Amino acid sequence: MEPSGYADGFARDSLPDESDWPDFRFDRPSVQYPKRLNAAAELLDGAIEKGWGDRAAVYSEARTLTYAELAVEANRLAHVLVDDLDLVSGERVLIHGPNSIDMMVAWYGVLKAGGIAVMTMPLLREPEITKIVRKAKIRLALCAAPLKEAVENSMAQNSGLKRIALTGEGEDVVRLMAGKPDEFRACDTAADDVALLAFTSGTTGEPKACAHFHRSVLAMADTFGAMLAPAPGDIYAGTPPFAFTFGLGAFVVFPARAGIAVALASRPGFEALCETIQRFGVTHTFTAPTGYRAMIGLKDAYDLSSLKGGVSAGEHLPEATWRAWKDATGVSLVDGIGATEMIHIFISATGRKIRPGATGQAVPGYDAKVIGEDGRPVPDGEIGKLAVRGPTGCLYLADDRQKIYVQDGWNITGDLYRRDPDGYFWYVSRADDLIVASGYNIAGPEVEQALLMHDAVAECAVVGQACEDRGTIVAAHIVLKQPLLAGDEMAKELQDFVKLTIAPYKYPRAIHFTDALPKTQTGKIQRFRLKS
Incomplete structure (x- = not known):
């Protein structure tokens, strides 16, 4: 490391041992910086x-x-x-x-x-x-x-x-x-x-x-x-x-x-974001899928015609949400996966390279692969853990969890993915969001995607729920566009809809209607609060 410019050495002294650092990559001229x-x-x-x-x-x-x-x-x-x-x-x-x-x-x-x-x-x-x-x-x-x-x-x-x-x-x-x-x-x-x-x-x-x-x-x-x-x-x-x-x-x-410029909203929330877009002629938006779904419902009340791009991150962008936003605004959203540990997005696709439903390809400057439990790459099409390296990476401050996140120089993000032969990465779930029910591995986001295709569903989150007979069942927590429709009849309709949309064994055996889903301040759904 270059001699520090700091008089207080706490931060550098608290970094992990260099043997536990990720393999930082500076192959591209754009990320080669002076000392x-x-x-x-x-x-x-x-x-x-x-x-x-x-x-x-x-x-x-x-x-x-x-x-x-x-x-x-x-x-x-x-x-x-x-x-x-x-x-x-x-x-x-x-x-x-x-x-x-x-x-x-x-x-x-x-x-x-x-x-x-x-x-x-x-x-x-x-x-x-x-x-x-x-x-x-x-x-x-x-x-x-x-x-x-x-x-x-x-x-x-x-x-x-x-x-x-x-x-x-x-x-x-x-x-x-x-x-x-x-x-x-x-x-x-x-x-x-x-x-x-x-x-x-x-x-x-x-x-x-x-x-x-x-x-x-x-x-x-x-x-x-x-x-x-x-x-x-x-x-x-x-x-x-x-x-x-x-x-x-x-x-x-x-x-x-x-x-270029940024326009800051005067208060939190998606209505405030729409107001900001209209007032300042915003061209590009950044929010979670939750935000884009909310703004679809607000678009008739605000002039959003200045928009020509948008980035979705924080959680997986379902294809249904991508297409709904495209139909509503004419804008093709850029999906991306990033991590606090990596500082920003490292897999994405823009322009004509966007494939709705796929997160994208490794951002130039980064390498990504899908690995099995043995740490070796799995064949294309198979599900495994996402591993990434590039010019940024995980350095936990004085934390033993460094050895979990960084293995053999790669950042192990905790996401399950599959890669196709074209090098596109397709999100499956968080590693701890995989639901094992009656011996079947079921990815919660896949069930969510199916539910979001139903016209009655505004938002949903799918988690595993303890069941005495089956060990774990698929449970869906659903916010309806018209809450008065909640009830057994709607639950049955949604279950049948999922059976017709994806493999029948993946349907949610439990449906819980709710007025709102628990979220972080960044709009990410807190699924751990729904698990039992």
């Missing part, structure tokens, strides 16, 4: 050097910033961090708030000043914040004023937090920034210094901190981000929080790398 690199400087200062300073960087209901103005705010905040908040390079800084210009400035300012950004989901409560603070040994937090309670409560629990600086109009960070210089010399970080810690979400138990280097931040833009072929005038928008690396890439990193 000294600060991602924030490369993105912001780089945008200005390319002549993009006057281009709009971010739109919001409150204000709009060009790249030059965004750089000034980030530089002023970096001065505040070093001069007033005593940031030591290499320190981890908690960034807590909703998607906003303030949080974007915070992320850039922290990296420029030599801090390690730890962005957190805005709805986290004190116990969740405290786990993160203790694991990452965080002293300083930048927090949106309306969400300060959870962070203050964490500090009261002696979590390790010593200082909370509030962002927002009239708050201390803004006052301190007012008198600072417009320029800031970015910290001289190594390309393999840790730039951010991304904590896994949507699971129970001890959170995992995924460390990503400065070079990895750029790599997600120079691999999948480049596949999207961003063009001048494009405007990105969507629902994933910045704390979710899907959102960080889509709304912070990708636009700056290409000199």
Whole structure:
């Protein structure tokens, strides 16, 4: 590794032993970076050097910033961090708030000043914040004023937090920034210094901190981000929080790398996203399949005609949802699988290479294969575990689970896939979503896909349910478009429909109608909460 630019060596010292690292691959020129690199400087200062300073960087209901103005705010905040908040390079800084210009400035300012950004989901409560603070040994937090309670409560629990600086109009960070210089010399970080810690979400138990280097931040833009072929005038928008690396890439990193803009919604939710699309002429959306299904129902109330592209991630995009969105908007969605451990999407397809229902092919720069229990590739068409390697990879901070995720240099994502002879990867299920009923292996997502083809079904989640007679049965939790239709007659109709759509033995023997499915803040269905 290149000598670190950090005075605080905690993050590098807490990385796994290099023998447990994934096999990082830098075969393509686009992901070959200099040894000294600060991602924030490369993105912001780089945008200005390319002549993009006057281009709009971010739109919001409150204000709009060009790249030059965004750089000034980030530089002023970096001065505040070093001069007033005593940031030591290499320190981890908690960034807590909703998607906003303030949080974007915070992320850039922290990296420029030599801090390690730890962005957190805005709805986290004190116990969740405290786990993160203790694991990452965080002293300083930048927090949106309306969400300060959870962070203050964490500090009261002696979590390790010593200082909370509030962002927002009239708050201390803004006052301190007012008198600072417009320029800031970015910290001289190594390309393999840790730039951010991304904590896994949507699971129970001890959170995992995924460390990503400065070079990895750029790599997600120079691999999948480049596949999207961003063009001048494009405007990105969507629902994933910045704390979710899907959102960080889509709304912070990708636009700056290409000199295009992001439009930030004023509040969470799919109606707010539709409003943002209409107001700012958004061209590309980023959300989970849940979001696209919801927006189909909202399209007549909003002008979505500016859309020309969209990315779906967070969970498998069913073919039925892909076709429904295409019919409703004329837009072909780009599906993709990524992971917090990998920082962003590593299997996808765009343009004419899209095959509805398939996730896609390995993103240029990445290798992918399907392996069996012995770790060897299985023949095309057979189901196995997905293994990936490329310019990014899993580096858990001080966590024994590193040896589970990385094996023989490959990242084992926990997904079951099959690959076809053309190199397309077809999602089967999460490894722990495979339902074994009466000796048959049944993939829950396949049953979900069948149910979603029925006109009455708005959303569904299929899991295994304990059964005294059969051990496990297939159970479907269903949200109907017209809830009043719920009942035995509809359950029988849906069961018969599934029997006619896929192999009859896969039909859901239990149907549970519900008003809503449990989800993470990123829109991912929490199937573990439905299992019994």
